[in-house]
Amino acid sequence: MSSWPKALVAAVAAFGCAWAAAQGGGFPGIGRAATPKELAAWDIDVRPDFKGLPPGSGSVERGQEVWEAKCASCHGVFGESGEVFNPLVGGTTKADVERGRVARLTDPGYPGRTSMMKLSQVSSLWDYIHRAMPWNNPKSLSADEVYATTAYLLHLGEVLPADFVLSDRNIAEVQKRLPNRDGMTTKHGLWPGKELGGTGKPDVQGSSCMKDCSAEPRLASFLPDFARDAHGNLAEQNRAVGAQRGADTRRAGDPPAPAPAPAATKADTTEAAASLALLGKHNCTACHAVDGKLVGPALRDVAKKHAGRPDAVDYLAGKIRSGGSGTWGAIPMPAQTLPEADARAIARWLAAGAPQR
Structure with missing residues (x-):
């Protein structure tokens, strides 16, 4: 078996060379080489050594x-x-900042886990905010805004003072103050290769015998005859959309199931569908659901609150664009930058009761 790893490495190397040659030659009439600007737009990752940091x-x-x-x-x-x-912040102490390992991660009396407790690389925090935040508009923050947001989070975690200015020039020094900077290890079998600090051995040892195996069980479900109609005909209790269809559980001699209600006409659904599409287009659904509370209140509850208000459309359109807090709790709604026409269309839909069809 000693020759097997060498043969595998040789095969992988040969495949890599062939692939590289194919890529270099290209495929006539298919695609084109990416421009430096296009490559730069995708090449936004930041490494733990801060290479790639703007x-x-x-x-x-x-x-x-x-x-x-x-x-x-x-x-x-x-x-x-x-x-x-x-929660992003909490569970760390100034002693953790000095030590480099969060004590509460090994404290059975403190089961909570926050992002700051587990964070071992400040580059991971910067990179994630840069590529994925805010949730409803990722990659919209400028580099300076990402530095500022990262600094604020680290201040909340008692890593940085209130007057600190984080930059690409001092971020490596900030890394030395992370509460859990020494919390990551490569001394386990999941890390590939001893040359990268791993043990080279899997965490679990075992072998497959593949003999004297039991017969593979056959799983099935069924509804006993005595219970078929205990809760009505299941076929009539499923939504008319999607792949799920309940079994017809009527007893012999029962009347046929009623025909489904006719679908709403195109005229009935056009305005509601257009409003629902606008909610998705402007990421309103990231924080609001129609029928249930998400981050903010259910949109149907908003509609009920302002039902019958003569200036409902003007009021709601203004609130959508200006944002605010306090009406539905402590979590604020940021000001929205959608066009006035779209804001008024959503406001009209809310004033009409937030119909879904």
Whole structure:
């Protein structure tokens, strides 16, 4: 078996050379080479050694402004909210900053886990905010805004002082202050190869005998005859959309199931469908559901609150564009930048009761 790894490496190398040659030659009439600008647009990752980090800077104070405008609606004003996502901040101490390992990660009396407790690389935090936030408009933050937001989060975690300005020039020093900077290890079998610090051995040892195996069980479900109609005909209790269809559980001699209600006409559904499409287009559904509370209130509850108000359309369109907080709780709604016509269309739909068809 000693020759097997060498043969595998040789085969992989040969395949790689063939692939590279094919890519270099290209395929006539298919595609084109990516331009440097296109490559740069995709090449945005930031490595733990901070290669790929763009120049820029941002203060904790500026980060608070960005946070309250674009982040607090999901994560809370202080990063503590667990209503939508896990809390980002909490569970770390100044002693952890000095030690480099979060003590509460091994404390059975503190089962909570926040992002700051687990974070071992500040580059991971910067990179994730840059490529994925805010949730309803990823990649919309400038590099300076990402620096500022990162600085604000680290300030909330007692890593940076309130007057700190984070930049590409001092971020490596900030890495040395992360509470869990020494919490990541490669000393396990999941990490590939001893040359990268791994053990080279799998965490679990075992072998497959593949003999004396039991017969593969056959699983099935059925409804006993005595219970077939215990809760009515299942075929009549499923939604008319999707692939799920309930079995016809009527007893012999029962009348046939009623025909489904006729679908709404195109005229009935056009305005509601257009409004629902606008909700998706402008990412309103990231924080609002029609019938249930998500981050913000259910849109149908908003409609009920303002039902019968003579100026409902003007009022709701203004609230959509200006944002606000306090009416439905402490989580603020940022100001929205959608066109006036779209805001009024959504407002008319809300004033009509938020119909779905």
